Amino acid sequence: MNILIKVNKKLSLLALFMLLTVTAFAQNTVVQGTVRDAKTKETLPYVSIAVVGASQGVNTDMNGHYKITVNGTYTQLQASYVGYRTVMKNILPGREQTIDIVMGNDAKLLTEVVVKGGKKKKYTNKNNPAVELIRKVIANKDKNRSEAYDFTQYKQYEKMFFSLSNLSDKFKNRKMFRNYQFLFQEQDSTAIGGKNLLPMYMEEKLSDNFYRKDPESKKQVVTAHKQVKFDENFIDNEGLQQYFNRMYQDIEIYDNNISLLSNQILSPIANSAPAFYKFFITDTLKDQSPQLVELSFTPRNTTDMLFEGRLYVTLDGNYAVENAVLTVNKNINLNFVRKMMATLSFEKNPDGRYHLSGSDLKMDFGINKNKGGGIFGQRTVTIQDFTVNQPLPKTTYEGSAVVFAKDAEEKSDMFWQSNRLDTLSIQQRDIYKNIDSLQTIPSFKRTMDLITLFIAGYKNFGPFEVGPVNTFYSFNPVEGFRLRLGGRTTTALSERYYFETYGAYGFKDEKFKYFLSATYSLNNKSIYRFPQNYIRASFQHDTKIPGQELQFVQESSFLLSFKRGNNDMWLYNDIFRLDYVHEFRNHFSYNLGFKTWSQSPAGALYFQNTVNGQPNNIRTLKTTELSLQLRYAPYEKFYQGKLYRTPIPDKYPIFTLQYNQGVKDLFGGDYNYQSITANITKRFYWSQFGYTDIGLEGNNIFGQAPFPLLDIHRANQSYAFQFQSYNLMNFLEFVSDHYAAINIDHSFNGFIFNKVPLLKKLKWREVIDFKSLWGGIRNENNPALNPQLYNFPISTETGAPITYSLNNGPYMEGSVGISNIFKILRVDYVKRFSYLDHPGIAKNGVRFFVKFDF
Template structure:
């Protein structure tokens, strides 16, 4: 990932954040504890706990635990449970308190009760909720708009005295005045990153339209960054309890009110009461099986409409999810009219842990997000100026740098005294040299470059490598940093091989004409080695991992002189064109010879001049942008790429005239509870007569690293075509299978399967493998067409030690012995990956 700000790198590293500071104070009261039977010492579930005279309260979970946090408590807490004597306690406002409670049973004289067999009343209520889901789901509405306030915070947790007294923390002693305690976990924490935003959001069902206009945004500890403001703005709508599956950390959790909820949950009807003028029922739920992606929690549902009033969900302890120790989501709704309920507030709390050790001294991170919805309007026409906006998320020109008085009025709640000082404290951390050094290390690891002043040195993984052509390869390179300019970035590199004794180099620039919508212009010159027929995901030339993980001699490299110039224009979010001119001069080697059809006349090189038009289309894609580059996270619809390439004859020495069209469709389908399926379909057609380096040389992989975009059991220079279709399928089961096997259940491994197929043909004029070839160039030994389709498949295990995936792969056909291709029928491939 390139040229991202330090704040954005930190945000991506843990995917959460926060920001605040004001002179008007409120008190935050926090309570947590456990309720038990005074005689048996057994935990009591479903105990009602509420502030006296209010509807602010909670119930104990199945283990008798509770937690409660509010800004508007009374000074008295009331506890009640059927069959037990009620109790009341004084509460200290504005503090954290642990309050463990013992309840004494109460003798009650009851008349005879006759219990007859019948259906669980909770199941009857659940069926009514499911029957009204479509009507109560906000996504059914034709259009709506609202104002939303989003606050996100990242905290360092488990701050103990040992940590405070460490030598490395001497420069940070001033921050410990802001240590607080989490009501959810009881861990101490220290805020280290804050952001908040105020937006107007617009939605229309048909024709589909989504717009978010960010009116105000502030982030502590980093420079004003419109791109980061845009990214954090997109995070406000990611949990809809009315969906059957809720996407959290790329894993589909079963909603407690899913259509098939009875297959995953046990339900308990525990109470009924008036809430804000509505007769409501209280229901608790917990998973039937361990490791299933489910929640434990409770909700209140209104009678008659059977709309959810408030729902609290918490992931189970044994769920197969990496890095996340705990997660709590609270969704509160507001009644707009007699038949429509809409979101009022969402809270998300995540406890990130880097290890599985259950230790009170193990440090980690909290991610906290609060979203408030107000001024909700239904079926109101969206203004024309909003419809005409070119991007889904727009940051107003005056959104950054709002005064403190603006935020006082914008927030739906007042800040506590502690919160009011956090913003300045977090900013102060940035001035500590040690903190800046830590961020530099993280940024170097993520981007591959070390930043010093106006220059970024790297990438570090290309400093040294080796191959059969160059021998030991040494490279030094870099690019200008954001401190040099946020409009133009220059890059350059030098490389030298001690075997071929040749100097290689490259240099170029990228000019940012406009960031939103994106518009760029750039040029690049390269005189270096190149691997023909590699996938876009393969290790780049000079990468040390390509040298260490090779499974065949790395000798099919060619020397390339290449010039590229491009103009890129994003017309609106999701639709982009790139116009590119490319000149290539490719030189042969003894392993990759260029020989004329008569078989005895070597060709010094291939020169080709191309004009290419790229079109990329998708919708509602999640994108994170730095100053020059951006990272795409996909979206709900396929990504369609169309490349149209024209070879121009007699331009810069080129003597090849041709036209080529390439089409690809890439998409990931959520097939919960079975996991997710990613498919990539491609097709290509070349018109004209060209030498084989300009054909489609199908992407092989000659390393032991798994490449999702390549045929991993295919070699380089094995198959070529001038027209082809291919399909790649990869299904991740997310533990659906292995979670049900005792041994693998503990390991938390996950299964994955892939299947890939390719079919292509060569016209006689381009088939350099024919005896009487009409082609411009004879194929090197081992290269042929693929008119007999090629297939390969694999079965793999991922989440090994949380970082590794290993696949057992089979080449299913083209198994005839070939003295010119040393292929494998069966192989093991592995890859490093970080997934939740």
């Protein structure tokens, strides 16, 4: 019995030993950490991480993080990256551990890359294995898109962060910041943005995203949103958000063109990429599963709108992009961009294909590309819980493309801490409260006040602001020297009631002019915030050039006072308006209007008809009009300024339909008529060949009306180039009761100049413009056939006609020009092609336009 007990004990100990041994061998070894550059301390994306002796391997993500799990008693970890020395680290088998890795440049390898002997071999696509590989990537890109699935859904976290960058120590130590040094962020001087950063803006967004292939639908439900808020008297927070989101759009590597800032840049895997890029195989990562090829690319012409960087392509038959690094060449014809880097990472789906799991886009802007302060911006996107082909109820995919949950703006700090899919740095975490503190500094408020006065033209006094300053002084032939002073109330007075006024005096005609308006907001929002919903009543007694409905400028602006040719036919107007404006989140809107309008000729203009064969002068034309405007601008983005909305150009069309009804005898109206106007505008992108803005417009007036109530076509006698006006047409030169028009403006984005050795250094861009107007006047509205109608004006000096119809063919003009001069100026040489026999016209001329563009 004792012998059996001893044997059993030995067997039990042996079994326990074997069990422990097996358990030890079966236990997972988990290693994670971050890989950084030894000099810059910046994280390194897509570094190859492998356990020595094991078959598993991973790449670091876009933030330099990695995590690898292996079975076995392996003791060494290897990190390798092109241009860096390979690093070996000891690991403890069977344990979870964090090992951060610092990698230094491989000077020997860099020397071997830069110093080459012998004749440089000419690059060619023919028999080039790199080009053959990229063609396989292009051939397979449709199946590698997320849109290749019937259904997808995922959670997404976005973080956008902006700072004043590359700030000097002198700026940092200014008096206004003496007690606020905690606002600044310090980093390695070689990092994007430089040593000193002053965080100024932060936005976070958490959303659920859904896609359906047939019928195609994309929908984003924003469950949480947080944004730095500036004083609304200085900055349109919602417009700022839209502007930044337009600049930092999602980078879709599988699209032919990638939107960056206000441009579209050819993707390195576009169908035509081999014609514009050079490709090189620079590494093969065999430690990966699947194996990856590092495919580097660079523009054939470094000034073109192209990327440079690296793609990591799988060799598993999918030829998918697993990681990507995109930058731009320093010579690119892209304004104000000092540095740019975008990193994309993709994760494997159960079917072996890949989906985007994260992106990181960093850009540093500055007026001077080499030195001085600038702006650093970064947008990171993290995607989790990506599922495919799991259809949801139809209602999930219906409705607006972007929907905000009712409580999206009200999430607590605890919610964000628990639900962020990424981490925040200390500076990012504190930016919300820091900016609130910054806005209390008197010197900062004074600075913002001056910037608002300079850019927007208004000086804020709390509940009332005075402006716009560019209208304080102007001059014209009727009023002579004109002074004007006005302003409006702000939200500091009321969120519902708004009042606006101005007074003006002309020293030549010795008449006072004025304007009064009162607005009531129906949605308890500022009337300057989208979506608008308000009622407005206004009265204006002022001068006006017939037919001039200028957009984005004030007619009494000082700069528009300078005009070519005769400009002495004006109107005195008394206009009472009642408007109801209602906008919807899907960017559909309507405007119901009521207007009574008294027009009296001024200057050399006169209203005259024929009664019993004798000329009869009319002192006043009275009109009562009802109107309805419908407008639809899908996905429209804009910045709401003090005076008007500045549109952020995009590829989506804008549709407008306007109906006007003149009512005779209502409040003294003299005529019955109906008018219908339709307008469509759209921007078309042509990749490397630039973009085209096209506008189509048509109108028809029903009924009989004198020429002041017909369409007096928009002319331009200033020296500024106007996109919506005819730049060589005289005021009052053409009127119509039906017309069709087309405006075409194309920018080549430097595509031609970039190829010219001397010109490409100037970063100029070529532009062309063409406008054509077809129209006419029916017999019933022709004063030559109907004496009771107002005669077309003639020159009081020469007796020559001033106003014409378009019955003899279309009016046409075109221009060629150069934009991006000093990065802000466009100069066009404009030529007129028709109606050249009209007296007093300009057959050609030079026009100027100031615009900031990227």
